[in-house]
Amino acid sequence: RAAIAVGERPVVMFGPEASKERYETISTASQDDASTIGRIQAWETAMAMAKAHPFFGVGLRNFEITFNEYTDYEARAPHNAFMALMAEAGIPAGLLFAAIVLSASGSCWMWFRRLRYEPSTHNLAIYALIVHATLLVYLVPNLFINRQDLDLMYHLIGLSSGLTLVMQRAWVHQKAS
Numbered sequence: 001r002a003a004i005a006v007g008e009r010p011v012v013m014f015g016p017e018a019s020k021e022r023y024e025t026i027s028t029a030s031q032d033d034a035s036t037i038g039r040i041q042a043w044e045t046a047m048a049m050a051k052a053h054p055f056f057g058v059g060l061r062n063f064e065i066t067f068n069e070y071t072d073y074e075a076r077a078p079h080n081a082f083m084a085l086m087a088e089a090g091i092p093a094g095l096l097f098a099a100i101v102l103s104a105s106g107s108c109w110m111w112f113r114r115l116r117y118e119p120s121t122h123n124l125a126i127y128a129l130i131v132h133a134t135l136l137v138y139l140v141p142n143l144f145i146n147r148q149d150l151d152l153m154y155h156l157i158g159l160s161s162g163l164t165l166v167m168q169r170a171w172v173h174q175k176a177s
Contacts, residue, residue, distance in 0.1 A: 042080075045071045048070040054090060063078055063084055077146060080143055082094055082143070104157045106132075108129070109128070114167075115128070115167060120170070
C-alpha cells in the first residue's frame with residue numbers, strides 16, 4: 001500500500017489532465033463508460049459461448065463471427081485472452097493455457113529462489129527471474145486484451161523449459177560438489 005501511495009503522488013502531481021479525469025471515472029465505469037460496458041458485455045457473451053460449447057468452444061477466430069448468436073449486444077472483440085480462449089477453444093483449453101503460463105512462471109520463480117545466493121548459479125537465477133517477470137507482465141495485460149496467440153509468449157514458455165533443465169543440472173552438480 002505504501003508503494004502505491006508513493007507511486008500515485010507523481011501521477012497526480014505531474015500526470016496529464018486527461019489521464020487524471022479518466023482515473024476519476026473508474027468507480028462508475030461499469031455504468032457510464034462505453035468501453036467498460038462493451039467489455040463486460042463481451043465477457044458475458046464469452047461466458048454464454050463457453051456454456052453452450054464447454055469442451056471445444058465456437059472455433060478459433062469465431063468469437064466475433066458467432067457473437068450475435070449468443071447475445072443482442074453489438075459484436076466486438078473479447079478484450080480478454082482467457083475469455084477469448086474459453087469461448088473459442090473451450091474451457092479445458094482456457095485452463096490449459098493458464099496452467100502452462102503459470103507453471104512456467106512458477107518454475108522460474110522457484111529456481112530463482114533456490115539458486116540466487118550461490119555465486120556459481122547466480123546468473124542462472126537472474127535469467128529465471130527475467131523469464132518469470134516477463135511471463136507475469138504478459139499475463140496482466142491479457143486480462144484486458146486478447147493476445148493468447150502471441151508467439152513471443154510461447155517462445156518464453158520454451159525458454160522456461162530449457163532453462164529449467166539447465167538449472168536442475170546446475171542444482172544437482174552444485175549439491176554433488
